[in-house]
Amino acid sequence: MPSLIASLCLIQGLFLIAVSAQLTTQLTATCNANTNCTIVNCQIVCTCNQGFIQNAQNQCVPDNLCISQPCKNGGTCNRSTIDPVKYRASLLSLTKDQLVEEAICINLLITTQCQNQSKSMNDCYDWLHIGKAKKSGIYEITPPGTKPFKVFCDMETDGGGWTVFQRRINANISFYDKLWKDYKIGFNNGLENNLWLGNDNIHVLTTKDANVELRIDLWGDRVQGSSHPNGYWWEKRTDFFIDDEAQFYTLHLSSSFTGNATALPGYGINTMGSQFSTIDAEHSVNPCWSSKQIGGWWLGTCSHVALNGNYMGFLADSSMHGFYWDTGSFVINPIQSRMMLRSIL
Numbered sequence: 001m002p003s004l005i006a007s008l009c010l011i012q013g014l015f016l017i018a019v020s021a022q023l024t025t026q027l028t029a030t031c032n033a034n035t036n037c038t039i040v041n042c043q044i045v046c047t048c049n050q051g052f053i054q055n056a057q058n059q060c061v062p063d064n065l066c067i068s069q070p071c072k073n074g075g076t077c078n079r080s081t082i083d084p085v086k087y088r089a090s091l092l093s094l095t096k097d098q099l100v101e102e103a104i105c106i107n108l109l110i111t112t113q114c115q116n117q118s119k120s121m122n123d124c125y126d127w128l129h130i131g132k133a134k135k136s137g138i139y140e141i142t143p144p145g146t147k148p149f150k151v152f153c154d155m156e157t158d159g160g161g162w163t164v165f166q167r168r169i170n171a172n173i174s175f176y177d178k179l180w181k182d183y184k185i186g187f188n189n190g191l192e193n194n195l196w197l198g199n200d201n202i203h204v205l206t207t208k209d210a211n212v213e214l215r216i217d218l219w220g221d222r223v224q225g226s227s228h229p230n231g232y233w234w235e236k237r238t239d240f241f242i243d244d245e246a247q248f249y250t251l252h253l254s255s256s257f258t259g260n261a262t263a264l265p266g267y268g269i270n271t272m273g274s275q276f277s278t279i280d281a282e283h284s285v286n287p288c289w290s291s292k293q294i295g296g297w298w299l300g301t302c303s304h305v306a307l308n309g310n311y312m313g314f315l316a317d318s319s320m321h322g323f324y325w326d327t328g329s330f331v332i333n334p335i336q337s338r339m340m341l342r343s344i345l
């Protein structure tokens with residue numbers, strides 16, 4: 001358009017009003033965000049508004065975000081550059097250019113060049129990478145469409161950023177006889193202790209991102225005479241999600257895995273595509289939950305594992321009964337277990 005403006009500006013006198021009108025139209029089209037454009041010597045000249053500077057892409061970006069958009073609630077602001085590899089565009093709805101101009105408020109409200117978004121942490125991955133939280137412990141998260149709730153974040157295992165959704169540490173609270181509504185909302189005796197985060201929450205946390213990995217850790221074997229009473233096993237799988245309640249929280253999970261908890265393919269967690277069953281809501285092919293006390297699990301024709309099964313005392317022999325895990329070469333009755341999830345981004 002400069003040629004048009006230039007040629008219009010050659011015309012003098014009577015046409016000046018028409019030219020001005022034309023330039024005013026040009027101004028509207030030319031001015032980018034945060035600029036102040038005026039006509040100087042028949043040319044459109046744009047300057048960045050106060051508090052903004054021109055970057056390499058000729059955009060006016062905030063000169064100092066911490067001054068132009070102060071943090072809410074008295075928070076203090078640090079300029080920061082987030083690692084583009086770890087950056088989650090869906091979360092912040094920013095473009096890559098804005099990325100380097102992002103400022104993080106210490107009270108975890110984020111400020112950007114155009115608006116202050118209230119920055120909520122969607123999961124433990126956010127707390128690790130955006131909240132810069134380093135210690136495992138209890139954090140509040142607000143995944144999309146939910147009210148804030150507290151979770152235990154594991155920030156140490158395998159790179160951290162894991163949201164823990166199941167833990168057994170002892171027999172303090174019973175899992176196998178909890179009802180559908182209990183599993184729906186979750187139960188615990190402290191988020192650092194025995195815990196089920198709740199199927200509705202697990203559904204949200206496993207469906208908000210395209211791919212979520214599942215990690216399972218098992219400690220100890222209560223079987224008397226076990227050759228590995230203090231054994232430790234782990235497993236990771238991808239493509240983990242559970243459907244919503246209308247689909248009875250059907251389990252989806254990759255059949256491939258890493259780790260040493262499953263010795264033979266098809267063992268370990270093997271009930272992909274199965275619905276969740278509880279003692280009062282049976283969706284399995286066989287009613288295993290009553291005879292084997294393994295309720296609160298995705299049961300097909302029973303299951304090779306039941307990490308919410310009845311926590312019995314030390315067992316005379318290994319059995320697929322109660323709280324167990326069949327590796328494919330032997331059955332463990334674990335002393336402790338933990339299940340956690342993390343988005344793959």
Ligand SMILES: *[C@@H]1O[C@H](CO)[C@@H](O)[C@H](O)[C@H]1NC(C)=O
Pocket residue numbers: 036037038049050
């Ligand atoms: C825009 O720039 C002109 C010329 O420099 C200046 O007179 C005017 O005050 C500026 N307007 C704003 C809103 O900054």
Ligand SMILES: *[C@@H]1O[C@H](CO)[C@@H](O)[C@H](O)[C@H]1NC(C)=O
Pocket residue numbers: 069070071072073115116
């Ligand atoms: C951004 O924060 C400032 C300072 O607290 C406040 O005055 C302004 O209304 C906020 N803007 C939005 C869009 O929330």
Ligand SMILES: *[C@@H]1O[C@H](CO)[C@@H](O)[C@H](O)[C@H]1NC(C)=O
Pocket residue numbers: 078106
């Ligand atoms: C803010 O930035 C300063 C300077 O880089 C740094 O020393 C300080 O630790 C940062 N504060 C936080 C909470 O990240």
Ligand SMILES: *[C@@H]1O[C@H](CO)[C@@H](O)[C@H](O)[C@H]1NC(C)=O
Pocket residue numbers: 170172189190
């Ligand atoms: C069970 O948990 C409750 C509440 O957290 C605690 O007060 C109690 O001491 C625990 N009992 C055992 C045997 O661990």
Ligand SMILES: *[C@@H]1O[C@H](CO)[C@@H](O)[C@H](O)[C@H]1NC(C)=O
Pocket residue numbers: 228231232233234260
């Ligand atoms: C499983 O792997 C972990 C980590 O590599 C290791 O510490 C553990 O001893 C292994 N367990 C068994 C039973 O080999």
